[in-house]
Amino acid sequence: MNFCSHCGSADLRHEVPPGDTYPRYVCGGCGTIHYENPKVVTGCLPVWEDRVLLCRRAIEPAYGRWNIPSGYLENGETVVDGALREVREEAAAEVKVSYLISLYNIERINQVYLQFVGELIDGSYGVGPESLETRLFTEAQIPWEEIAFTSSLFTLRAYFRNRRTNDHRLHRSSYPDVGEGLR
Amino acid sequence: MNFCSHCGSADLRHEVPPGDTYPRYVCGGCGTIHYENPKVVTGCLPVWEDRVLLCRRAIEPAYGRWNIPSGYLENGETVVDGALREVREEAAAEVKVSYLISLYNIERINQVYLQFVGELIDGSYGVGPESLETRLFTEAQIPWEEIAFTSSLFTLRAYFRNRRTNDHRLHRSSYPDVGEGLR
Numbered sequence: 001m002n003f004c005s006h007c008g009s010a011d012l013r014h015e016v017p018p019g020d021t022y023p024r025y026v027c028g029g030c031g032t033i034h035y036e037n038p039k040v041v042t043g044c045l046p047v048w049e050d051r052v053l054l055c056r057r058a059i060e061p062a063y064g065r066w067n068i069p070s071g072y073l074e075n076g077e078t079v080v081d082g083a084l085r086e087v088r089e090e091a092a093a094e095v096k097v098s099y100l101i102s103l104y105n106i107e108r109i110n111q112v113y114l115q116f117v118g119e120l121i122d123g124s125y126g127v128g129p130e131s132l133e134t135r136l137f138t139e140a141q142i143p144w145e146e147i148a149f150t151s152s153l154f155t156l157r158a159y160f161r162n163r164r165t166n167d168h169r170l171h172r173s174s175y176p177d178v179g180e181g182l183r
Numbered sequence: 184m185n186f187c188s189h190c191g192s193a194d195l196r197h198e199v200p201p202g203d204t205y206p207r208y209v210c211g212g213c214g215t216i217h218y219e220n221p222k223v224v225t226g227c228l229p230v231w232e233d234r235v236l237l238c239r240r241a242i243e244p245a246y247g248r249w250n251i252p253s254g255y256l257e258n259g260e261t262v263v264d265g266a267l268r269e270v271r272e273e274a275a276a277e278v279k280v281s282y283l284i285s286l287y288n289i290e291r292i293n294q295v296y297l298q299f300v301g302e303l304i305d306g307s308y309g310v311g312p313e314s315l316e317t318r319l320f321t322e323a324q325i326p327w328e329e330i331a332f333t334s335s336l337f338t339l340r341a342y343f344r345n346r347r348t349n350d351h352r353l354h355r356s357s358y359p360d361v362g363e364g365l366r
């Protein structure tokens with residue numbers, strides 16, 4: 001942030017405003033306090049019988065690696081709406097959301113992941129514009145070495161653990177945990 | 184947003200960038216795309232034996248009304264860290280987080296509430312600078328007509344429902360649901 005987005009002044013100081021406990025960009029021109037907060041990444045792991053649907057990324061970062069359909073929550077949508085949108089955009093599929101399986105923090109880069117499990121409506125899916133390909137995998141077929149992000153590794157391990165124990169438990173963790181303790 | 188925070192230009196257009204599906208503020212001067220996303224409100228309902236701790240707000244909005252300790256998640260902290268901070272700031276208390284009880288959307292104003300249940304460490308608490316008073320309430324004592332926000336009404340109803348059924352279920356909903364279906 002180099003200029004105040006309200007008045008255009010370059011007189012910005014990074015300081016703790018009166019009564020606050022965190023430093024913010026404060027404009028010396030108009031007094032506006034500019035807050036910056038973490039972003040929500042919402043996603044959903046589509047499930048069909050004993051398999052899960054992953055998407056091979058056609059975009060950076062992690063081009064060519066497999067991922068759970070996920071992306072930034074947009075203004076005006078609920079977390080579930082966002083997850084359904086990501087499944088449509090990346091896998092051209094419709095799911096019925098079953099439950100929230102993971103709350104995963106990457107606090108260093110100000111991200112909060114909320115990922116659901118959902119049933120593919122009729123087993124059908126396609127390839128969205130942000131994907132190179134999409135494919136259903138059994139647990140034994142998961143390409144563990146080619147998964148895009150720690151959040152997806154964690155959620156996949158949480159999912160197969162929940163399947164074994166037949167529950168819908170929410171798993172919470174933070175980077176760099178990849179869920180190996182859940183195996 | 185009146186000026187580009189990167190280059191200071193007033194040449195901002197609200198338009199859908201190439202390859203995107205949502206309108207953003209795009210700078211005609213430097214090309215920066217300014218994304219705006221929902222914020223996370225994190226909180227924790229402190230519990231002690233058969234009672235829950237609420238805080239009477241000393242700040243607007245909802246001055247004088249009772250609330251679950253909650254506030255915006257800050258950059259650099261996990262959702263649990265933020266909830267613990269809010270309990271300290273508003274109730275001068277320490278809790279051990281038990282489970283995530285609610286995911287509540289107010290998509291009209293771009294808020295996602297994540298509220299936990301936590302045990303007060305030794306039953307002690309105080310009054311933080313943003314509170315007029317703090318008090319433990321049994322279910323029968325809850326001042327339902329004086330609760331600050333729909334998110335807190337929803338989480339309180341979810342909590343007493345979970346107590347009755349003796350589970351740790353996560354409840355998901357959106358504004359304006361106040362959890363009456365959970366009773």
Ligand SMILES: [Zn+2]
Pocket residue numbers: 004005006007008009027028029030031032
């Ligand atoms: Zn300004």
Ligand SMILES: [Zn+2]
Pocket residue numbers: 187188189190191192210211212213214215
């Ligand atoms: Zn610019």
